[in-house]
Amino acid sequence: MKRKGLTLQRKRSMWAYIFLSPWLLGVIAVFAFPMILSISFAFSNVTVDNGYSLSFVGFENFRTALFVDQNFLQHFAATMGDMLYNVPIILVYSFLVAVLLKENFKGVTVFKFIFFLPVILSSDLFTSLLNNFGSTSSSSLDAVMSGAGSTGMLESLNLSKYLTDLGLGKELVELLTGPVDKVYEIVTCSGIQIFIFLAGINSVPPTLYEAAHVEGANGWEKFWKITFPMVMPMILVNVVYSIVDTFMSKTNLVMEYVYELSFKNFNFGLSSAICWIYFVVIAVILAIVFGIISKRTFYYT
Amino acid sequence: MNPIRSRKNKQEMLMRLGTVILRTVLLVGFSYIILYPVILMFSKAFMAQKDVFDNSVLWIPRHFTLDNIKVAATTMKYGESLMNSVGYALLGTVLQMIPCLMAGYAFARYDFKGKGLLFAVVVLTIIVPPQQFMTPLYLHLSQFDIFGIIKAVNGGKALNLTATQFPYFLLSLTGFGLRNGLFIFLFRQSFRGVPRETEEAAMVDGANSFRIFWQIMLPGTITVLVTVMLFSFVWQYNDTYYSSLLLNNVRTLPQAYELFDSAITGWKGDLSVSNMLSQYVLDDPKVLSLLRNSAMILIMAPLLGVYAVAQRYFIQSIERSGIVG
Numbered sequence: 220m221k222r223k224g225l226t227l228q229r230k231r232s233m234w235a236y237i238f239l240s241p242w243l244l245g246v247i248a249v250f251a252f253p254m255i256l257s258i259s260f261a262f263s264n265v266t267v268d269n270g271y272s273l274s275f276v277g278f279e280n281f282r283t284a285l286f287v288d289q290n291f292l293q294h295f296a297a298t299m300g301d302m303l304y305n306v307p308i309i310l311v312y313s314f315l316v317a318v319l320l321k322e323n324f325k326g327v328t329v330f331k332f333i334f335f336l337p338v339i340l341s342s343d344l345f346t347s348l349l350n351n352f353g354s355t356s357s358s359s360l361d362a363v364m365s366g367a368g369s370t371g372m373l374e375s376l377n378l379s380k381y382l383t384d385l386g387l388g389k390e391l392v393e394l395l396t397g398p399v400d401k402v403y404e405i406v407t408c409s410g411i412q413i414f415i416f417l418a419g420i421n422s423v424p425p426t427l428y429e430a431a432h433v434e435g436a437n438g439w440e441k442f443w444k445i446t447f448p449m450v451m452p453m454i455l456v457n458v459v460y461s462i463v464d465t466f467m468s469k470t471n472l473v474m475e476y477v478y479e480l481s482f483k484n485f486n487f488g489l490s491s492a493i494c495w496i497y498f499v500v501i502a503v504i505l506a507i508v509f510g511i512i513s514k515r516t517f518y519y520t
Numbered sequence: 521m522n523p524i525r526s527r528k529n530k531q532e533m534l535m536r537l538g539t540v541i542l543r544t545v546l547l548v549g550f551s552y553i554i555l556y557p558v559i560l561m562f563s564k565a566f567m568a569q570k571d572v573f574d575n576s577v578l579w580i581p582r583h584f585t586l587d588n589i590k591v592a593a594t595t596m597k598y599g600e601s602l603m604n605s606v607g608y609a610l611l612g613t614v615l616q617m618i619p620c621l622m623a624g625y626a627f628a629r630y631d632f633k634g635k636g637l638l639f640a641v642v643v644l645t646i647i648v649p650p651q652q653f654m655t656p657l658y659l660h661l662s663q664f665d666i667f668g669i670i671k672a673v674n675g676g677k678a679l680n681l682t683a684t685q686f687p688y689f690l691l692s693l694t695g696f697g698l699r700n701g702l703f704i705f706l707f708r709q710s711f712r713g714v715p716r717e718t719e720e721a722a723m724v725d726g727a728n729s730f731r732i733f734w735q736i737m738l739p740g741t742i743t744v745l746v747t748v749m750l751f752s753f754v755w756q757y758n759d760t761y762y763s764s765l766l767l768n769n770v771r772t773l774p775q776a777y778e779l780f781d782s783a784i785t786g787w788k789g790d791l792s793v794s795n796m797l798s799q800y801v802l803d804d805p806k807v808l809s810l811l812r813n814s815a816m817i818l819i820m821a822p823l824l825g826v827y828a829v830a831q832r833y834f835i836q837s838i839e840r841s842g843i844v845g
Contacts, residue, residue, distance in 0.1 A: 228631075234729040235630035239638070241619035242704070245694025246641060249657060254648075256656035271659050316550065319543050332831050333551045336558070339827045340820065342758035344777055348816050349557050406553045414835070467649055469761050474651060481655050494652040501647055 260491035267485050280492035291493055294472035299500075302465045305405060308398070309461050310454065313409040317416035318446075338410035343470060349403075408464065412457045419453035420446060451516045458508055466501050473497055561820070564813035565589060569799075572806045588814035591796045595783050598818055601776035606822065608767060609756040612692045613749050616703065619695030621745070624707025625733055629719070645701035650761065658765055661687050688766040698755050698762050703748050707741065714740035747837045750830070757823060773819045780815050784808060 225233065236243070261280055263273035284291050320331060382392045427445050436444065465471065469478070473493070480490035559579070568583035576582075592598070626632075627639055661681040681687055691697050695704060714737055722732050738745070756762070760774040771779075784802055801807050827834065 231630055232632035235626045235632040235635075238622040238626035238630070238729075238733070240622075241693060242623040242695040243638075245619065245691075245696045246638075249691055249694055249696040250641075250645060250653055253653040253656040253660060256660060257652055260656060267659070271663075315546075319547055322543070324540075324543075328832070330547050330551060331835050332828075333554055335831070335835055336554055336827075339754055339823055340558070340758075341755070342774075342820070343760045344758075344774055344819065345557070345816060348812055403553055403556075406550055463647055466647075474649060477649075477651050481651070487655065487659070490655065491652070494649060498648060498652060505647060 257491045257494065260487050261495050263488055265485075265487040267487070271487070276488070280488045281496065283489055284492050284496060288489070290476055291473070294476050295497070295500075298466070298471050298473050301471070302462060304397075305401070305408075305465060306458065306461045308401070308405050309409050309412060310457060312405055313412035313457065314416050314450075314454075316409070316413050317420055318442075320413070320417055321420050334413055335410050337407040340407075341410075346470060408461075412461060415453050415457055415460070416450060419450040423449045448517045451512075452518060455509070455512045455516055458512060459505060462501075462505060462508065466497075561813045561817055564810050565817045567810060569801065569807060569810065572804070572810060587796075587799075588810050589818065591800075592780060592811060592815040592818055594796060596773070596776035596780045596815060596818065597771065598776070601771050601773050602818075602822065604770050605757055605773040608688070608763075608770065608772065609753050612688070612697055612756050613752040615689065615692035616695065616697045616700055616752055617745065617749060619693060620700055620703040620748075621707055621738070622733075623695060623704045625711050625737055627704070627708040628711035629737075642701055642704050645696070646699075646705065650698075654762075654765055657687075658682060682765075683769055685767065685770070691762075691766065698752070698759055703752065706744060706748055710741040710744035711737055743837045747834070750834055754823060777815055777819060781812065784811050 259273060262275060262277060264276050264279075266272050266274075316334060320327060320334070379392050379396045382395060383389075387395075423446060427449075428441060431441050431445060468474065477490045477493055477497075480486045480493070563579050563581065565588055566584055566586070567577070567581035568585040568587070571577040571582050574582065623642075627635070627642070664679045664681045718736050718740075719732055722736055727735070757773075763770075763772050763774060768775075784797065784800075785808065800811065
């Protein structure tokens, strides 16, 4: 018998492309094309008049970014430093809060309401308003040093003043008070992570705890031998999410600098080159982190 | 009673009490940090100007006033800006769901050539900073042309689409709006969790793929859909980057806030607001912060209201939706 029309396999893959078609159009029109344009910007001198015109300059922009421009490497190092410092603290903090919120006590819904609030208030405007009260740790410290008062919120002003008066160096004071100043930042960017952990903890089968209880395990052992390994996949998700979140944030120094270069100085060549360097570094970091953690991750199913 | 047993009970009770105290202290402490700016916002927004200069007033306004809010609302043209913000965020949310759901379904359930590669592209769209493709896209749209056709029709001139809302709809409808890569990923995860048997049964009964998608897969993933829609709405409502590029001729709330801010910091006697603004000492940073907080409360109030009403659903759906699996 002759087959009529397409095989099931072919039909299925045709349907797949139909379902993908709007997105595929986007990949070509909105993503691939501008990405290619962005590469050609990175290797060109872009002049913007009515439209834009390109003249090829080779690796000039990359050279400028890495060796001539004084701001990029500094911003880049600061962003990386922030990431290395913040991500572990975010993870520990959100895991701790998730463990606390796991219990079914009176008022737990109120706390859940509050701890998810930062996600709702994740507005750049709101953040910028806060920065009008407080300021970054170093500048408020400078304010203390110079004797000027500041209206810093939730900051360790008194503490750093005290430590400075004790005669400690500025660097040491900053190192000690740094985590205190960062508390607000950490707490507000952990909203989603808390709930990812909470979901993970809630999905641990209770039979495991019962079995451990029968065997005579205490809470400490249960935590390290059951909860922690069972939540390992969530740790992977959260690490990746936190890193991406930090890097993509419009308020991180590199992204602010890129925005300034493009839309204030109209130096599209340099800003594209910086974007590409930045992107490659993110990709490498994510690949390494993913490799390290997923090897150690235990999947129950 | 057995004395050993009772001692053990006592010990256990003390332990439990310790845990409760520790837990409460930690949770209340962290909650305070989160709530501090919100409380401050409410306190400042309703505080009369003279309270700012009164050192004995810290949190609770001595002279309660609605003037700040009124000034902020008028200067920001609040009604119109709010409608624009809510309207575009809602429209964007609904439009974005179409390509994201469809792509998520294709990745979850179909085998086709280039699947691995295309999924890698999804991951790529998540980790590429929006700035990287938005800037060239913006420049491209400022002189839009398809293989010279438009130039030929339009008398040698390329179209400038940046002044229209077209790019916004284009990005939403093709699944490249704010964080849409993440949404595709989440939908794929949740579609994978829908049991295959129902789908196969429907196929045997002769339902075509669209019908399966519409009548079986969609209802199966409704919790995740609602969660993603809420996120999408909140993120777009709060966003300043996409809207500054794509909706720059529409007065959304962030833009209205910028206008308001420049109006109060560089006030040069604009007559339309002069009567109201002239009563403020605009040189003083504390007075400026009163006004800024009032504007911010106007921007945040709708979201806070919706969240307060829908929070139970919002939180539960995230906890249970398998959004993380």
